Amino acid sequence: MTDTDTSTEVEEAEEVEVDEAREALLAELTEALGDALVEHHLIPGRDLWIRVDAGRWVDVVHALRHDLDFGYFDFLSGLDWKIAEWGRYEDTPFGGLDAEDDDSGGGGIVLPEGSGYAGGDSRFQLLLRVFSVDRGLGVTVKADLDEEHPEVPTVSSIYPGADWHERETWEMFGFNFVGHPHQVHLYLPTDFEGFPLRKDYPLLARQVKPWPGVVDVEPIPEHLEEQLEQAALEAAEGDES
Amino acid sequence: MTAVSDRDQLSYIASQAADARVNVELQAGDMTLNLGPQHPATHGTLRIAVRLDGEQVVQAEPVAGYMHRGYEKLTEVRTFPQVTTLVNRIDWLGSFANEVPFILAAEQLMDVEAPERAKWIRTILFELSRIAHLSLFLGDMGVQLGALTPVFFAFRDRERVLNQIEAATGGRFHPNFDRIGGLKDDLPAGWIAETKATMEKMRTFCDEIEDLLMGNEIFAARCRGVGVIPPDVALAYGLSGANIRGSGIDWDLRRDGDTSQLAYDQIDWQVWTHPDGDSFARFWVRLQETREATKIVDQLCDGLPGGPIMAKVPRIIKVPEGEAYVVTENPLGQMGYYVVSKGDLGPFRVKIRSASFNNISIVPWVMKGVYVPDVITILGSLYFILGDIDR
Numbered sequence: 064m065t066d067t068d069t070s071t072e073v074e075e076a077e078e079v080e081v082d083e084a085r086e087a088l089l090a091e092l093t094e095a096l097g098d099a100l101v102e103h104h105l106i107p108g109r110d111l112w113i114r115v116d117a118g119r120w121v122d123v124v125h126a127l128r129h130d131l132d133f134g135y136f137d138f139l140s141g142l143d144w145k146i147a148e149w150g151r152y153e154d155t156p157f158g159g160l161d162a163e164d165d166d167s168g169g170g171g172i173v174l175p176e177g178s179g180y181a182g183g184d185s186r187f188q189l190l191l192r193v194f195s196v197d198r199g200l201g202v203t204v205k206a207d208l209d210e211e212h213p214e215v216p217t218v219s220s221i222y223p224g225a226d227w228h229e230r231e232t233w234e235m236f237g238f239n240f241v242g243h244p245h246q247v248h249l250y251l252p253t254d255f256e257g258f259p260l261r262k263d264y265p266l267l268a269r270q271v272k273p274w275p276g277v278v279d280v281e282p283i284p285e286h287l288e289e290q291l292e293q294a295a296l297e298a299a300e301g302d303e304s
Numbered sequence: 305m306t307a308v309s310d311r312d313q314l315s316y317i318a319s320q321a322a323d324a325r326v327n328v329e330l331q332a333g334d335m336t337l338n339l340g341p342q343h344p345a346t347h348g349t350l351r352i353a354v355r356l357d358g359e360q361v362v363q364a365e366p367v368a369g370y371m372h373r374g375y376e377k378l379t380e381v382r383t384f385p386q387v388t389t390l391v392n393r394i395d396w397l398g399s400f401a402n403e404v405p406f407i408l409a410a411e412q413l414m415d416v417e418a419p420e421r422a423k424w425i426r427t428i429l430f431e432l433s434r435i436a437h438l439s440l441f442l443g444d445m446g447v448q449l450g451a452l453t454p455v456f457f458a459f460r461d462r463e464r465v466l467n468q469i470e471a472a473t474g475g476r477f478h479p480n481f482d483r484i485g486g487l488k489d490d491l492p493a494g495w496i497a498e499t500k501a502t503m504e505k506m507r508t509f510c511d512e513i514e515d516l517l518m519g520n521e522i523f524a525a526r527c528r529g530v531g532v533i534p535p536d537v538a539l540a541y542g543l544s545g546a547n548i549r550g551s552g553i554d555w556d557l558r559r560d561g562d563t564s565q566l567a568y569d570q571i572d573w574q575v576w577t578h579p580d581g582d583s584f585a586r587f588w589v590r591l592q593e594t595r596e597a598t599k600i601v602d603q604l605c606d607g608l609p610g611g612p613i614m615a616k617v618p619r620i621i622k623v624p625e626g627e628a629y630v631v632t633e634n635p636l637g638q639m640g641y642y643v644v645s646k647g648d649l650g651p652f653r654v655k656i657r658s659a660s661f662n663n664i665s666i667v668p669w670v671m672k673g674v675y676v677p678d679v680i681t682i683l684g685s686l687y688f689i690l691g692d693i694d695r
């Protein structure tokens with residue numbers, strides 16, 4: 064999302080569709096969380112996103128479980144909004160493994176403009192999904208984390224299910240969960256270095272061995288692309304009648 | 305012969321001992337027992353390091369990761385249609401059910417809706433996956449308790465369901481049949497009648513299992529009151545599926561989730577719950593669910609609407625920018641995909657929320673204080689697939 068103020072945009076665009084249940088939930092969240100709630104994004108009939116102040120992460124999660132009746136812990140994970148071009152497709156240039164140390168931004172790494180629903184100012188975001196069985200509604204919570212030292216207090220004492228999810232997020236993204244009772248590797252070997260789900264961690268399989276599909280797939284000539292699309296649509300129409 | 309000093313030898317032994325030590329530290333009087341990595345109860349390679357005090361478990365720590373394949377990273381270098389091939393292999397016993405939430409998430413982002421017939425066939429295949437999946441559980445639960453007959457029944461009858469899945473999709477285990485906007489193919493001729501006959505046989509299978517196990521004294525003694533999970537704990541750990549309905553929570557996404565994309569709201573069926581929260585309750589709920597699923601398939605086969613099976617989608621699929629989280633009630637529990645798209649051919653990030661990951665994270669809690677043989681029955685009754693934990 065390039066437009067950080069997506070919330071108002073959507074409300075204007077889909078005025079006809081009003082999601083009363085989620086609007087009410089949002090009002091309740093706004094009241095309970097106060098200024099810890101930084102931004103929100105609501106798609107009527109679909110889902111609700113909120114972004115909260117990472118400095119008050121524990122307060123927010125505590126309020127979600129105990130005051131706002133979100134008893135069900137769905138998942139906790141991370142997002143990395145930095146775009147590392149290399150390794151993305153089989154033919155994208157690869158700047159070498161040391162590219163991330165290059166101050167000139169080598170290796171084709173570009174930073175995104177704004178990020179995702181409910182916005183964001185930083186490269187890393189924490190992603191939490193909780194659900195309320197009584198309401199039948201869930202909410203996705205995001206929080207911005209510092210790029211150099213992504214750190215946040217653990218919430219595994221509030222939602223015990225977060226324990227494993229925080230371990231996974233720690234080893235995959237390198238977010239440090241302060242106070243976690245057992246922050247050790249979950250999937251990867253103990254001496255594993257690097258954080259695989261960060262965007263600047265190259266998928267070596269793609270570098271060592273070219274994408275197997277690339278040898279027998281020829282790119283479609285540009286002038287044919289539109290024609291083929293049209294033909295496919297017509298064929299689909301023909302099937303219907 | 306090289307001379308080895310005592311000191312060297314001692315340090316060698318110390319390093320070996322350090323290597324052998326698991327996450328659980330040894331204490332005097334305690335014994336550490338490694339369950340797995342290879343054990344029939346684990347459906348793959350999970351190791352559970354159990355610290356014992358006599359016959360009782362002091363601490364149990366599951367050690368996952370033997371099958372980690374990095375699917376979340378791999379999705380980032382695949383196009384959207386290619387991702388279904390990967391996610392098929394997450395929960396390999398209910399492969400088709402893995403594809404559905406991902407495809408639904410992509411459809412939601414693209415604002416595409418599958419035609420009615422495709423939704424119905426999706427639902428049929430979804431439920432067939434559930435029957436194949438859970439029937440194996442029903443037999444397997446007997447094996448955990450030393451009863452071998454149920455598992456042979458299960459393998460015999462599950463094959464019938466797999467045959468139907470194969471007849472429709474071409475793949476016994478990994479159908480890769482779901483497409484953005486619909487399905488790859490329509491059903492073959494005569495499939496409906498065969499499926500209904502199969503469902504009849506599966507109902508007989510459920511009755512057989514019920515006769516073999518439910519009334520069995522040993523089964524009741526080993527399962528009743530064992531591994532009790534209270535509802536609020538189950539929720540806070542994010543358990544789902546029969547594990548949560550076995551704790552008395554009446555919550556099934558087939559009924560309570562977004563019902564517009566699958567055909568569950570158009571037929572008559574019910575959600576089964578059991579108040580006890582023990583191993584027996586979880587088994588009982590799964591048995592009822594399997595039986596209910598055969599009825600669902602019957603009704604869907606009867607009411608299957610005509611029409612196309614594919615919506616109009618561009619030949620080259622580019623998914624517009626946005627985020628979507630779609631979660632469905634899979635055989636093991638809730639499976640969801642948080643898909644972030646940047647308007648590209650492939651997803652920017654996919655967070656795979658698999659049921660077994662949450663279901664197994666409760667093991668350290670639930671195993672505290674139980675006896676060693678119960679560890680196996682509790683693991684069996686929680687029912688997980690390693691691919692679904694490790695992804």
